[in-house]
Every structure is written in structure tokens, then in C-alpha cells.
Amino acid sequence: MYNGMTIAEKILAKKSGKKKVEPGEIIEAEVDYIMVNDVTGLPAFEVFENFNVAPLRDKIVLIPDHYVPNKDVPSAEQAKAMRIFAKKYNLPYYYEVGSSGVCHQHMIEKGFAAPGRLIVGADSHTCSYGALGAFSTGIGSTEAACAMALGNLWFRVPESQKFIIEGKTRKYVMGKDVILHIIGDIGVDGALYKSMEFYGSTVESFPLADRISIANMTVEAGAKAGIIPPDNTVYEYLKGRVIGEYEPVFADSTAEYIETFSYDAIEIPCTVAKPYLPSNIAPASELGDITIDQAYLGSCTNGRIEDLRIAAKILKGKKIHPNVRMIVVPASKEVYEQALEEGIIKVFLDANAYVSGPTCGACLGGYMGVLARGERCISSTNRNFIGRMGHKESEVYLANPAVVAASAITGRITDPGEVEHG
Amino acid sequence: MDKIRGRVWKFGSNVDTDQIIPAEYLVTGDPKKLAGHAFEKVRPDFAKKVKKGDIIVGEENFGCGSSREHAPRALIGCGISCVIANSFARIFFRNSINIGLPLIECAVEATEGDILEIDFENGRILNTNSGREYRFKPLPDFLLDLLKAGGIVEYTKRKLASN
Numbered sequence: 360m361y362n363g364m365t366i367a368e369k370i371l372a373k374k375s376g377k378k379k380v381e382p383g384e385i386i387e388a389e390v391d392y393i394m395v396n397d398v399t400g401l402p403a404f405e406v407f408e409n410f411n412v413a414p415l416r417d418k419i420v421l422i423p424d425h426y427v428p429n430k431d432v433p434s435a436e437q438a439k440a441m442r443i444f445a446k447k448y449n450l451p452y453y454y455e456v457g458s459s460g461v462c463h464q465h466m467i468e469k470g471f472a473a474p475g476r477l478i479v480g481a482d483s484h485t486c487s488y489g490a491l492g493a494f495s496t497g498i499g500s501t502e503a504a505c506a507m508a509l510g511n512l513w514f515r516v517p518e519s520q521k522f523i524i525e526g527k528t529r530k531y532v533m534g535k536d537v538i539l540h541i542i543g544d545i546g547v548d549g550a551l552y553k554s555m556e557f558y559g560s561t562v563e564s565f566p567l568a569d570r571i572s573i574a575n576m577t578v579e580a581g582a583k584a585g586i587i588p589p590d591n592t593v594y595e596y597l598k599g600r601v602i603g604e605y606e607p608v609f610a611d612s613t614a615e616y617i618e619t620f621s622y623d624a625i626e627i628p629c630t631v632a633k634p635y636l637p638s639n640i641a642p643a644s645e646l647g648d649i650t651i652d653q654a655y656l657g658s659c660t661n662g663r664i665e666d667l668r669i670a671a672k673i674l675k676g677k678k679i680h681p682n683v684r685m686i687v688v689p690a691s692k693e694v695y696e697q698a699l700e701e702g703i704i705k706v707f708l709d710a711n712a713y714v715s716g717p718t719c720g721a722c723l724g725g726y727m728g729v730l731a732r733g734e735r736c737i738s739s740t741n742r743n744f745i746g747r748m749g750h751k752e753s754e755v756y757l758a759n760p761a762v763v764a765a766s767a768i769t770g771r772i773t774d775p776g777e778v779e780h781g
Numbered sequence: 782m783d784k785i786r787g788r789v790w791k792f793g794s795n796v797d798t799d800q801i802i803p804a805e806y807l808v809t810g811d812p813k814k815l816a817g818h819a820f821e822k823v824r825p826d827f828a829k830k831v832k833k834g835d836i837i838v839g840e841e842n843f844g845c846g847s848s849r850e851h852a853p854r855a856l857i858g859c860g861i862s863c864v865i866a867n868s869f870a871r872i873f874f875r876n877s878i879n880i881g882l883p884l885i886e887c888a889v890e891a892t893e894g895d896i897l898e899i900d901f902e903n904g905r906i907l908n909t910n911s912g913r914e915y916r917f918k919p920l921p922d923f924l925l926d927l928l929k930a931g932g933i934v935e936y937t938k939r940k941l942a943s944n
């Protein structure tokens with residue numbers, strides 16, 4: 360009997376010139392774009408120079424974001440290496456500090472990410488572009504260099520899992536809560552080597568921002584890709600942005616999923632992941648008295664304008680708790696500009712939050728918000744591993760932007776419902 | 782890489798790449814320089830005591846987290862000859878194979894300091910302390926070829942030459 364294909368299988372089949380691919384098969388497929396950042400770029404460039412060929416200029420995207428503006432001399436050298444590489448080969452897609460932002464947000468805003476595309480990036484959260492119906496996945500620096508020379512790369516065709524989320528969400532519940540809930544359910548290796556596909560009325564009603572949070576964190580369940588079938592929300596967003604043409608890809612009705620999970624959105628509360636794993640979840644309202652030293656709003660998971668808007672709504676007219684410093688990092692220049700225009704930055708400043716330009720910054724414990732021993736942070740980012748944002752005895756709790764804002768006001772981890780009429 | 786004999790460093794589940802090499806050291810790609818900071822936050826004595834040929838034995842989801850190739854590079858820099866785990870996070874898996882660090886997916890019982898003998902060709906691991914033998918499924922041919930070629934760089938060079 361002929362079995363149809365999932366979105367992941369269809370894209371990989373198309374890009375490897377095959378009619379059909381099966382999970383487990385190893386194929387070589389043509390990639391549309393290869394992205395590297397300032398951390399993963401340098402090792403890739405060093406490898407690339409072994410090949411003595413010209414790079415595939417139109418496929419390469421270079422975005423410095425992790426340690427820019429540079430935090431020290433070694434990070435300045437890394438960023439410089441990227442600039443030199445871009446100049447040497449006259450690469451069209453190099454984005455200087457100030458013109459871009461966190462790499463994944465930039466890839467989406469500038470129209471690299473689009474339905475049906477196969478995109479690889481030397482950064483694990485490259486899976487974010489699945490929110491637009493692309494197959495995108497994180498790779499290493501060495502293979503990024505090889506792809507820059509060859510234009511293709513090996514892939515093991517993943518098994519696909521189907522996640523169906525239906526119904527209206529509770530107030531303040533966002534895409535972040537949905538994906539934290541799912542990771543809590545299936546575990547940090549619940550999707551290992553697999554592609555997660557998301558369906559249902561909840562996902563369809565989510566704006567792109569929430570869909571990106573969902574796809575972004577699929578790697579936290581071990582997934583190779585996290586894909587949401589594209590629709591009008593995506594097509595509208597891409598108008599005037601997308602580079603070139605694109606062709607949406609959908610699963611066949613006879614596609615085979617190795618597992619199917621169903622969720623009722625109304626049962627998902629504002630969710631927090633406690634240290635030291637994204638799967639270690641609890642409802643924000645049931646955490647008890649967990650005081651915080653820092654509240655961090657930003658990153659490729661939740662640093663978009665929609666995220667800043669909801670946080671500003673909660674913070675408007677209020678002050679950050681005196682024991683807390685709040686750090687707000689818009690994910691891109693575009694987000695920053697929009698927030699300025701809407702008066703959102705002013706709301707943060709009035710509340711005594713520290714607002715910086717776009718960078719990865721403290722999300723990975725890089726700089727600008729690193730935690731001291733014993734400190735605790737509520738964060739809109741995606742990882743709460745040991746030492747992720749600083750000292751090995753510091754703690755990161757992951758949550759959506761509304762929880763981050765509410766907690767910044769009370770000084771302890773707080774469900775936003777608690778502060779709305781305060 | 783047909784046979785390896787080495788001493789075990791034992792780890793648990795979900796060993797993430799922030800543990801293997803903390804982000805603050807991601808300012809070099811040099812395996813030797815990275816090696817000095819391997820597991821610094823969780824096993825401060827590791828980098829000092831690790832010897833060439835040592836083997837890491839983990840449990841589930843080894844290498845989860847970021848795509849930093851610095852993690853397997855740091856392990857290569859430490860002289861680690863092989864990592865064995867029940868399962869691996871996929872980017873860590875790719876990176877390791879691509880740069881020539883052998884990985885074996887196999888549930889092996891071992892304690893710190895045990896001596897293992899690995900026979901890649903026949904898919905066998907012997908724990909010389911407990912006397913127990915384990916079998917593992919060899920990698921798919923394509924990946925074995927990549928490892929044998931010395932990693933994806935050599936593979937790519939060959940492909941470019943034949944184009």
C-alpha cells in the first residue's frame with residue numbers, strides 16, 4: 360500500500376530529488392540557506408579555507424548576534440573574522456551589528472525562512488523556521504563549511520510525530536506555555552531525532568510569534584525539526600519580505616506518524632520550567648514563594664514585538680520590585696523600532712527596566728545579565744541548564760513574557776492573573 | 782579505529798553541551814584550548830585528570846542543548862577516544878561523526894575507572910572489570926564511510942575533486 364508523506368518527508372524528498380523517502384533513510388539534499396553566527400562562524404570559515412573553492416554566495420547568511428557588540432577581545436576577533444570572510448568572498452547576506460538582531464528572528468524577518476524550504480544553521484534553534492512551514496535544523500560548524508562549498512548535506516530522514524492542540528487558550532497563555540507543556544509531557548528526549556508537526560485550532564489561531572516560540576523549543580525535546588503547516592497568517596507575513604519564490608508543502612492525508620498526541624488548550628496554564636531542565640514544569644500559580652533577582656525578557660524564543668507588548672501591558676504604570684533587575688532585549692532592530700514607536704520602550708524605562716539593543720547577551724550566559732552564585736532569574740528564554748546564564752549555582756526558570764513581567768513586579772514567580780488588577 | 786582500549790569516565794542522563802563546554806569559552810574553536818575547560822562546572826577535576834584514549838560512558842540523551850561543535854572538539858582535545866551512551870542528542874551526534882569522534886549507541890554498565898575494550902568491526906564492547914560483553918549495531922554504511930574518511934571535510938574534498 361502506498362503511504363503518504365509527512366511535511367518533513369516531503370521537503371526532504373523534494374530537496375534530494377526523490378519521489379519518496381522513508382524514515383531512517385540517509386539522503387543528501389540541497390539546502391536553500393546556510394546560516395552561521397559569530398560563535399559558530401569562525402570554526403566554519405577555518406574549515407572552509409581547506410577547500411580552495413568559491414563559496415555558494417547566495418546561500419550563505421552571516422549574522423553576528425551571540426557576543427555582539429563584542430564583550431571582550433576574543434569575541435571581537437571572532438566577529439572580525441566573520442566580517443573578513445564576508446568581504447573576501449563578497450557575500451551579499453552579511454548583517455552588521457545594528458542592522459540585525461538575534462539570528463533566528465533576523466532569518467524570519469528578512470524573508471529567508473519560508474514554506475517548503477530546507478534551511479540549515481549552525482545554531483540549535485534553527486528549528487524556529489518550522490513555524491513558517493520550512494524544514495530547518497541545527498548543524499555544526501564543520502558541516503556548515505562543507506555545505507557552503509557543496510550546497511548539500513547528509514540527512515537522516517526523521518520519523519514524524521503529530522501534536523494536535525485544540526480549543527481556546529486561557530488568558531495569558533501563549534505558544535511558550537503550549538511547548539513547555541508538551542516538553543513536560545514527552546520529556547527532553549521525547550522527540551529525539553524526530554520531526555514534530557503541530558496541528559489543531561489552537562495553533563491555527565496563534566499569531567506567528569507564538570508559532571515561532573513553539574517551533575523554536577522543539578529542539579528542547581530533542582527534535583530535529585518542528586513544523587507547523589503554513590496558512591494565511593504566514594503568507595501575509597511574508598508579503599514584501601520573502602526572498603524569491605516559495606512553495607508551501609503539506610502532509611498527505613495518508614502520511615504516517617509514529618505517535619500522535621492530543622491536548623486540550625484550556626487545560627494548559629501559564630507554565631514555568633524549573634531548573635535544570637525545560638521538562639521540569641509546574642503551573643506558575645502553584646510555585647509558592649520563589650523570589651527572584653532578575654527578570655529577563657528577550658531571545659529568539661520570546662523577544663518579538665508581541666512578547667514586548669504583553670509584558671508592557673502588565674508593567675504599565677507599575678515599578679519593578681526593588682529586589683529585582685529586569686532586562687529587556689528586543690530580538691531585532693525591527694522589533695526595537697516598533698517598540699519605540701508604540702511607546703513600549705518608555706513603559707519599560709518608566710518601570711525601571713534596563714533595555715538593551717538586540718543581542719543574545721545573557722540568554723546563554725554570555726554577557727549583559729550574567730547571574731552570580733545563588734541568584735535566580737525568571738526568563739523568557741529556552742534553556743535552564745546548570746550554569747546556563749552564569750554561575751553554576753545560579754538558577755533559571757523559564758516562562759512566557761507575561762509571567763516574566765508579573766514576576767518582575769512582585770519579586771517572586773507570579774501568575775500574571777495575580778497582578779492584573781493591582 | 783578498529784579497536785580501542787580505554788578507561789571510563791561515567792556520566793548520567795541529559796549531559797548538555799553547556800556542561801561539556803560552558804558558553805564563556807566559546808571564543809576559540811581550538812580543541813586543545815577548549816579541552817582545559819571541559820566539564821569545568823560539573824566535574825572540575827575532569828580536564829586535569831583525563832588521559833588520551835579515555836572513554837566517556839553516558840546514559841540517555843548525551844550532548845543535548847546547543848549546536849556548539851566546540852563540545853565534541855573539546856572532547857577530542859582531551860584525548861577522548863569514544864563516547865558510549867544509550868542515546869545521543871542529534872546535533873551532538875552529527876558533529877561528532879562529522880569531525881571524526883566515534884560514538885556508540887549502546888547501554889553499557891560501567892563504573893568510573895573501568896577499562897573497556899571496543900571492537901568496532903564486530904560491534905562488541907567488553908568491560909574488562911565486570912567481564913560483561915555488550916553488542917552494538919554498527920553505524921549505517923554512509924556514516925561509517927564518513928568516519929573512516931576522517932570526517933566530513935575529507936569527504937567533501939573528495940566530492941569537490943570529483944565534481
Ligand code: SF4
Binds near residue numbers: 461741
Ligand atoms: S537568543 Fe539565546 S537561544 Fe536564541 S540564538 Fe541567541 S543564545 Fe541561542
